[in-house]
Amino acid sequence: MQLSKKLRYGIPTILLGGALFSSAYQKSSTSRFINHYVDSVLTESQKRLPENSLSGVKMADGLEVKTFATEPMLMNPTDIEVDARGRVWVLEAYNYRPAITGNPTHKEGDRIVILEDKDGDGKADISKVFYQDPSLNAPLGIAVLGNVVIVSQSPYVWKLTDTDGDDKADKKEILFQGMEGEQHDHGMHAFVFGPDGKLYFNFGNEGRQLKDAKGNVVKDQFGKEISPKNYQEGMVFRCNLDGSEVECLGNDFRNNYEVAVDSYGTMWQSDNDDDGNKGVRINYVMEYGSFGYKDEMNHASWNVERTNIESEIPKRHWHLNDPGTVPNLLQTGSGSPTGMIVYEGNLLPKTFQGQMIHCEPGHNVVRSYPVQKSGAGYSAEIVNIMKQEKDQWFRPADVCVAPDGSLIVADWYDPGVGGHQAGDQVRGRVYRIAPPNTPYKVPAMDLSTPAGAVASLQSPNVATRYLAWQALEKFGKSSESELLKVYNSDNQRMKARAFWALCKLVDGKKYTELALSDANPDMRIAGLRAARQLKLDVISYLKNLVKDPDPQIRRECAIALHGSKSAETPELWVTLATQHDGKDRWYLEALGIGASENWDACFAAYLKKVADPTQTEASRDIVWRARTNESIKFLASLATDAKTDLKDRLRYFRAFDFNKGKSKSETLLAMLKGNSAEQNQINKLALSHLDADFVKTSPVAKEALTKLMATLGSKDFVVMQQRYRLSEENNRLMTMIEKGEMTREAGDILVNSPEGLAMMKAVINNPKKEDLAIKVLGSIRGNGGKTSLDLLQSIMFDKTKSMAMRKESTRFLGGSMSGEDLILAHLKEGKIPKDFIPFAVEGVSRAWRRNVRTEAAKYLGNTSGTTKSKLPPMAELVATTGDAKKGIEVFAANCSVCHQVNGEGMDFGPKLSEIGSKLPKEGQYLAIMYPDAGIGFGYEGWELKMKDGSTLTGIISSKTETDLVLKMPGGTVQNLKTSAIKSMKMIKNSMMPTGLMDGMSKDEAVNLVEYLMSLKRK
Template sequence: MFCLPRCCAIAASFSLSLSLWSQPTQVPTDILSTVGDLEVTVWASSPDLRNPTNFDVDRDGRIWVAEGVNYRWSKGRDPEGDRIAVLEDTNGDGKADKSWTFVQEPELIAPLGIAVIDNKIYVSNTPDLIVYTDVDRNLIFDPRIDKREVLLTGFNGINHDHSLHSVTFGPDGLLYLNHGNSGALVTDRGGNTIRVGSAYDGLLGRDSKPLYGVYPAEYAGAKSDDGHVYVGGFAMRLEEDGTGLEVIGYGFRNSYEQTITSAGNVFQNDNDDPPACRTTYLLEYGNTGWFSEDGLRYWQADRRPGQDIPTAQWRQNDPGVIPAGDVYGAGAPTGIAYYEGDVLGKGLRGMLLSCEAARNVVFGYLPKEKGAGFELERFNFLTSNEEEELAGTDGKGGRVSNEIKTFFRPSDVVVGPDGAIYVADWFDPRVGGHSDQDKTASGTIYRIAPKGFVPEIPNFDLSADAGRIEALKSPAVNVRALGFKALKASGQESLPAVQGLLEDENPFIRYRAIWLLAQLGEKGVETVESLLIDEDPIVRATAYQSLRMVDGYNLLEVAGGLSKDSSAVVRREVAVSMRDMPFDKAGDVILELAKSIDGTDRTELEAWGIACIGKEDDIYKLIVAQIGEADPLEWSDRYAALMWRLTRASSVADFYIRASSTALSTKERLDALTAIAFTSSRATVDALFRLVGEEGIVGETAKWWLLNYRNTRFANFGVDARLKAEGIYDPDTIVVSGSVIPQPQEENYLSLDRVLSLNGDVERGAAKAAACYVCHKVGDSGVEYGPDLNGWTSRQGIESTIRAIINPSEDIAHGFEGREVVLTDGTIINGLLESQGDPLMVRSMGGLRQMIPGDRVERVKWYNRSLMLSADQLGLSEQDVADIVAYLSTLE
């Protein structure tokens, strides 16, 4: 399965004709289920398209497909290069009957994005963002007539899916796109350079070298020309002419695509390392947390004691990181879209759609404002696998199924100008793991629409306001760009027509009008200003955002009043707009915004933190003077949150009082400890050493901070010598014990069928479950080494539980893949890595934690089996297993 964010690859030869293959090439529609009374039909299929990585739809309903035949190890499979294919339904019967190649060239190697905006076709083909201009508008690229230009270059990750992704037209008239974490060093057409590096140099593509001879790790932590530091994957926006490139979010692993609502809200998905894929509202300028602040530390190196994997992976306990959104587990998310039309019914208007290829589903959400953020409740909009019997994924060890329901691998989703939903299926029994098993390079485009749907595609005339308005109202995001641009070009002449949209029944159309009015001259701006007191907070927030686009507009004149707005959504927009305002201008606004922080709305707190960037010391003094609360143990939730987000060295003494107080909750104490550890001073180190003496998780975490940051954040404060002197960590005296998991014998595995045939006894099972305590939490007993078995059977099912006990290596739970650490003296430790720094921290069977000095480690490699002993190795009989599973079934 190509170009899904698990670094997939195609390993087939393209020398055989598609027609020669006898294997299936399409998931039948009768096993695809959707919501309500909608139906799924095939709009197009191979051989009209091959391996669709991304697609878009134009004003006439034609679908343009970026193909990935030459992805990764299959580079050269089609020596003519990859294609941009065009497909058309000429007779309106709901199925494409015509297809052709717009462009094919050797330089196109698995492009990951395509956007069609009028006669400009944007193709994301790392290292370049290419624009093909179809000058004669005949839908075929002819280099003698048409124009090909590289709008931007410098994106790393050639022929790699952690690279440049698709363009989307925003309601503000700007182009939006994003990039995975393989690094970028890009200068826009205005001479502005962004530098986004990280420790992930990645597999840059076969025969590829880093751009400009510099690896991303070498510019990780470097400032871009705007004065800010960005790391990991990132989202950006720019003017159509290639100027004004601006990073609007960062810290991703590999977000595949973004969607922008007409209210200006950006949503994206991002794939995991272990089980923590997510769908997220991207707060403007927000950090999503995949890497450390300097980009050089992966989440594994910074996973603190007691943190679960999703919390650690997305750094949800760290100041300066936005909420992760809907974290749903292992997967491979791809294309994403937002539905603002009416054809599917008003109940689905405002629906967020996110493709999840590993799970054979397109997720649906109906985002609801919750404070300054959104509540994202997930449902299956389109799936071939309601039972969620997954196969062919990394989480299943790559094992595929012959059930075609697991072959559905949606790579992208778009909304057509007819209001229907279109989904591209890559089609493969495998996803991830650098491999595929569909040798036909097949693909399908499905349409989801009401039963009996007859498509109606408006034929608008852009030379008149009526046609321009019709285009702006299109449910297809890149089609509405035509109306926006034409109306903007006509200036104040179009003002009455656009003002009329403020009365439209569809709120998203009203929001589009607001953005455009702000760009239609003085009278348009006046209209937008009048909306700053509208009763609808989304209208107020959109009006404020649109005024930021007005050249020379004095934003502070309205920011002061809106900083007191009753809506967290409005205050959020005011906050992020203050990021680059100097303190002498923004200070009063930021202070007023602070007064509304309640300590529970993380999105609003992070928006406020973004407002403080570059002026934290001045804001800290202002907050202490104007809001200050004297006794740290009596701090309000609001004041504690403000101090935590600012993380100033001046607050270390106060946070030490909170961290050491048993009168506060464990969460409050750990938050205080985090606030201390995110500063760098001698007072910081002194406080951490004192806290090492605290019992339980607080003391353990204080020690973790000292060990993990002694050579970086705390390098100038003599931590090593003090660790030795206080008997906490002396690499010269540490004794490391080996821990080797014995090899199971497959011939000794118990019979699954036999266990299933037995009746289990709960009481006997409770006694026998003591064998599990050495590695698992069972009830109130055991240790946290393997997965918590409370509720495990109810989630996984009886058969899966039995399989896991009989042969644990058959399906290793995500996040519990082991490592084998080999020391220089030959000692071997099998276990889980808790930290990849120096010392290396490893947890082995029985929950034994060991700190291993870095200079004693010869190599670390993945362990190719489960760290759990099989049933026969534990001395369990088939009846014992039946009894244990009966007992586990009673645990919640």
């Protein structure tokens, strides 16, 4: 009765946003009643109030969540840090991508805000601005290191210093610069202080390169420039506190958002797939590894066809079947992963102690991935900590550990998950997670004595550990006895922290060797890592470790050989290699890392131990992973071994791609024998792995290729012809156009070769072949190249040609972006005959640029058909329930030309099979109405100026040094030579048509969104 009275008078906001939600509370009838009240009584606007934000939250057993701060104290938090005083530092992003979103901006720039709980009640009382400046635009990473704050915002990493202790930045310096991806979520991310006194950081695939404060490209520990010349896509780094001695520790990620480091120096991070492919992953970062987002050798996109391609797209996404790709720890399906830590406190339940804790805004959850060792690698599972089951606006962006061991979570709170979009600019929340009834109290810190500094070094809070490290550095050897107390304790992670301080600040050689003899394998691993950092005699230590019974120790031994120039390296590597069991991919990739750039010597030494490496599963793995001419003959033997099913031999054919040189080509050519069914498959595989130029210069290879292509189906034939461009095969391409088989692909190949173009013109100029001529013209409608456009225009204006050919050419001309511009120009200049205008307008009716469609329609003389219906306000649309079954029809008519759902539709834009799990109704409407505000990563449009004067527009599917694959709306694919491209420019607008809903009725709009909301992960 009392509860009902409170509800009646509007006090449920106190009950709900009084900010307490525990697992027990969630299970109570009171909780269910309140949640029902929120769902059924409160308006959408009221549900968004901060006091109601925890309705629908489900917590892990033994934990509760409370609100620490909400708007207006902060807004749009992208990243947070908790300092040693328990204050929360917030990076804000009000000015997030205004050029795309169209949102207003603060001319003063974005802010770094400090939130402080003065009275100890677990809620922030004060919000103060540490720094605000017009140059601060949606920064992505913050690290608080005493009075220094490192802020990541591509193209800069800034070091802000508070010189007088007034919580205001007094000095701003550049730490790093030159990264690309300005105002892009795939640029530079947060820095974190490691247990070894180093800084760890990463950037996504828009970072591309790293320059120092003076603008010089940084060289890593091996003297290699950190640029696409040596590394590709997202990367992971380590450096000294002053930014010196940068090491590149891994590459080929897509958007590795934040690296987390445990006390042993092991690195973990998440990575995002191309949206819609259910390939989000968690990685153990094996040092110097390549992680498979793009083809390691030619940088081709993951979706480009390759031998032994993975059957499942989520695995295909990471080239997991390729030699040289480090395995994923865990693939988590769809999502938009962000901040991550390793929790090394003892306040949370044991399940989460020593484990990764991670924010997944796409799934509205904060969760953990408890890890178990598995051979030389690991296995993991997913355990949720805080799951919002009702409010899809909950977007956890980052998580940190407070000095008391509680979790602090930042909530971006938005209908979308970033991705160039912000549906809400002013909201933002910070929550605290702890066991029930745990007050927020910051432990006392005394850095004036070695004992106090060592005590603070054991804090679960990174900022506290940094201050402790600085104090211990000043104490030097006088801190040794206190550190040894922790080193000799039973807490292995605290022992590891003490070890790093002992070897870095007291006596490196002494304590490294002590760790190397420790009974705990993790300590031996830390010792080996320290030996490498301290540049000790690593080879002498490896001699005692390469036969260690623990495969994880041997993994680290292999990694330690990377870049070694010692004459003893090959024998040490062989000792490790002969212990491979043929089942542990982690171990195999560690061996590959160890032999990198030294494969000739390592494999030669291996052959002295294993005369015939084709006999065991383990040695076959070594052959498959090797990168040396000496392995080629064994690859050929394995690839042609008739005793093994051909599908199991595909891996060996693929391995040829990772070796170069004359020996490879000659070996593959020698594999071309006979014409049996299986041998034809082998011939095809062998030819597909030869260098294209080699085939053209080798009469034997060319003859074999010609014979083989005669046996191929249309799809395989086109793939081979795109690769080799043999003029002798043009007749078949013309026949394909006549039959309607892969006409666009056939047309593209023909029009881009002199012989093919001549053949096309011959057909077009033959009055007896008019039907075929129209098909030929239609085959190049989406090409957009100058040759195609000139050919279509020449027919359109040629009065000697039939009316049918001229009208169809007019319609086909509008099939590309360059053609659309020509159609508009001709319409404005009155060059298109009146009878042809409807064909010209129809040809651009599906243009992705709304202004093209609108402008062209004006020339019909009757624009009534283009009048747009006015939809009701967003609130009314969101409140209306539609018919999902009818929405399928709306989707088919308006969306399927560019999007797939469960494999149906065109593969152009992001796949939408789980879009209902990713975006709430508001987000669905925003994404459709304002596509420019939410361009999916990897789906940015590009304008290519060609050297022939033409312009092409589409999505770059793959780009290598010599070739580029361009996808265009409707599924058209153009294979281009980079040598033919004059310039490339990313388009600010989405490739998705604007105003898609303008012509819809209210019913059509709500039905479409209802259908999209039904597309949820299973």
